Amino acid sequence: MQDRQEKISQVVVTAAQMRDIEQQIFAAGMPVVALMEKVAGLIARRVQDLIPPTPLKKRVGILVGPGHNGGDALVVARELYFRGYEIWIYSPFEKLKELTTQHLQYAQSLGIPCYSAIEELPDCDFLIDGLFGFGLERTITDAIATAINELNERNQPIFSIDLPSGIHTDTGEVLGTAIRATHTFCLGLWKLAFLQDQALDYFGKVELIDFDIPLADVQAVLGEVPKIKRITKVTALSTLPLPRPPVTHKYKEGHLLLVCGSRRYAGGAILTGLGARASGVGMLSIAVPESLKYLLVSHLPEALIIGCPETETGAISQLQLPEKTDLSSFSAIAIGPGLTKDSTPIVQAVMKSPEPLLLDADALNILAQLGTIPTLQQRQAATVLTPHTGEFQRLFPDIADVKADKIKAVQAAASQCGATILLKGARTAISNPQGAVWINPESTPALARGGSGDVLTGLLGGLLAQAATKQIPIEDIVATAAWWHSQAGILAAQERTELGVDAFTLTQYLMPVLKQI
Numbered sequence: 001m002q003d004r005q006e007k008i009s010q011v012v013v014t015a016a017q018m019r020d021i022e023q024q025i026f027a028a029g030m031p032v033v034a035l036m037e038k039v040a041g042l043i044a045r046r047v048q049d050l051i052p053p054t055p056l057k058k059r060v061g062i063l064v065g066p067g068h069n070g071g072d073a074l075v076v077a078r079e080l081y082f083r084g085y086e087i088w089i090y091s092p093f094e095k096l097k098e099l100t101t102q103h104l105q106y107a108q109s110l111g112i113p114c115y116s117a118i119e120e121l122p123d124c125d126f127l128i129d130g131l132f133g134f135g136l137e138r139t140i141t142d143a144i145a146t147a148i149n150e151l152n153e154r155n156q157p158i159f160s161i162d163l164p165s166g167i168h169t170d171t172g173e174v175l176g177t178a179i180r181a182t183h184t185f186c187l188g189l190w191k192l193a194f195l196q197d198q199a200l201d202y203f204g205k206v207e208l209i210d211f212d213i214p215l216a217d218v219q220a221v222l223g224e225v226p227k228i229k230r231i232t233k234v235t236a237l238s239t240l241p242l243p244r245p246p247v248t249h250k251y252k253e254g255h256l257l258l259v260c261g262s263r264r265y266a267g268g269a270i271l272t273g274l275g276a277r278a279s280g281v282g283m284l285s286i287a288v289p290e291s292l293k294y295l296l297v298s299h300l301p302e303a304l305i306i307g308c309p310e311t312e313t314g315a316i317s318q319l320q321l322p323e324k325t326d327l328s329s330f331s332a333i334a335i336g337p338g339l340t341k342d343s344t345p346i347v348q349a350v351m352k353s354p355e356p357l358l359l360d361a362d363a364l365n366i367l368a369q370l371g372t373i374p375t376l377q378q379r380q381a382a383t384v385l386t387p388h389t390g391e392f393q394r395l396f397p398d399i400a401d402v403k404a405d406k407i408k409a410v411q412a413a414a415s416q417c418g419a420t421i422l423l424k425g426a427r428t429a430i431s432n433p434q435g436a437v438w439i440n441p442e443s444t445p446a447l448a449r450g451g452s453g454d455v456l457t458g459l460l461g462g463l464l465a466q467a468a469t470k471q472i473p474i475e476d477i478v479a480t481a482a483w484w485h486s487q488a489g490i491l492a493a494q495e496r497t498e499l500g501v502d503a504f505t506l507t508q509y510l511m512p513v514l515k516q517i
């Protein structure tokens with residue numbers, strides 16, 4: 001049972017996949033009417049929990065569209081009516097699907113007022129949005145668009161069924177206009193839109209209404225291992241190097257080399273180091289410009305700080321590793337935070353490393369400038385890139401608009417360069433070269449702050465180093481780091497508000513996330 005719920009919570013579907021899964025259920029004998037009744041019954045009960053009908057009678061506006069999303073809304077309306085709510089229906093479409101028509105007829109027979117003009121819908125305590133679900137297929141125009149805009153301006157709580165009407169199920173695009181919900185009940189399985197940054201403003205709180213879709217039906221459509229998955233606590237924790245074997249030594253627990261910092265950006269090197277520290281990595285070496293050496297030693301006494309020759313501008317000019325050490329001495333290398341663009345030769349040098357390599361920040365800008373993206377294909381070991389949208393666009397100028405469909409964009413980029421790519425955002429997306437995608441479903445705007453990416457680079461570098469001898473897919477480790485990093489942000493924001501999560505503070509919340517579990 002637990003296992004089913006966990007698997008369901010990892011699943012993400014497109015509208016077409018949802019329709020196919022639904023067809024499996026109907027083909028197996030489940031009547032459409034019964035499924036609607038079941039789903040809408042669950043929604044009605046949740047609404048009653050959230051806004052009970054007493055002591056003050058509540059007035060509810062029900063927005064009814066032409067399809068089964070409208071049918072769901074009418075079943076909710078009927079249930080709430082019998083529980084003592086005062087119901088008003090707005091049903092502007094002339095032609096409704098048959099089942100929806102029947103529910104509307106019955107609602108009217110009960111004496112529930114029903115109007116087709118938005119002006120006639122009075123102010124309500126809250127609204128139920130059943131205009132469109134995953135069947136929305138074109139831009140909303142004319143009277144319906146005007147009505148949606150007017151309803152948004154009323155500032156009443158809105159519960160959207162399945163999706164806020166107007167949001168494209170797959171891309172999250174606003175098709176003309178869309179309901180700005182305060183709460184969205186996603187039905188059965190998470191739709192892709194819930195993981196697309198561009199739609200997030202419209203959902204309000206989100207909640208999955210699990211209506212017992214059999215796993216077999218999901219697998220029949222998506223396969224045993226779905227291509228696109230949500231990161232969950234369970235998936236994230238499964239790749240952590242915990243518990244440690246009772247007998248081990250520091251080099252067995254990974255040796256990470258960080259290459260970062262410049263006179264101009266000294267703090268970035270410290271934050272990257274602190275992120276790596278939290279990963280538990282066995283050995284940490286940090287290459288910085290010579291002039292930063294003692295600053296780093298004072299912040300990270302456990303690390304081996306390698307002072308490198310520097311340019312006039314204070315950037316690393318040459319990677320001068322200690323005696324008897326070369327790039328193959330490390331289990332993983334992470335390069336980029338605070339480098340400046342003056343460290344181009346260093347990036348070229350580490351690309352030759354035979355170990356997993358993580359490139360971030362200025363290392364990505366240097367890569368873009370060099371136009372060396374195609375050479376990544378030739379690397380023997382795994383490569384991970386962690387761009388934000390701007391860096392991504394500089395690296396992959398020929399990939400169509402990232403904002404229009406982030407998930408497609410990250411898949412295309414990973415396949416183009418043969419690296420695993422983590423595209424940062426409110427919903428960070430990770431793709432391996434074969435197009436297997438992880439999306440991080442929870443984060444906080446508190447992390448939109450200078451230095452928070454440096455922390456991620458250190459943390460992920462440390463996890464990559466520890467996993468070097470294990471058979472864990474690279475993208476799974478990247479997903480764990482993304483999850484851990486955002487959970488630390490969420491925890492810090494809970495205790496300190498969204499303004500209180502500077503990058504140093506963030507590093508201090510990485511361990512408490514694990515301790516909570």
Ligand SMILES: NC(=O)C1=CN([C@@H]2O[C@H](COP(=O)(O)OP(=O)(O)OC[C@H]3O[C@@H](n4cnc5c(N)ncnc54)[C@H](O)[C@@H]3O)[C@@H](O)[C@H]2O)[C@H](O)CC1
Nearest residue numbers: 022036039067068069132133134135136137138139140162
């Ligand atoms: N997931 C499930 O198994 C269940 C889903 N339910 C609900 O059903 C909807 C999907 O229903 P469907 O009838 O296929 O689509 P919609 O209700 O979203 O509406 C489609 C309807 O609207 C017309 N249309 C599309 N775009 C526009 C537009 N821009 N302007 C005007 N009209 C438009 C289109 O032609 C169709 O007629 C799902 O979201 C759930 O809420 C079940 O009730 C339970 C099981």
Ligand SMILES: [K+]
Nearest residue numbers: 132161163165
């Ligand atoms: K809806």
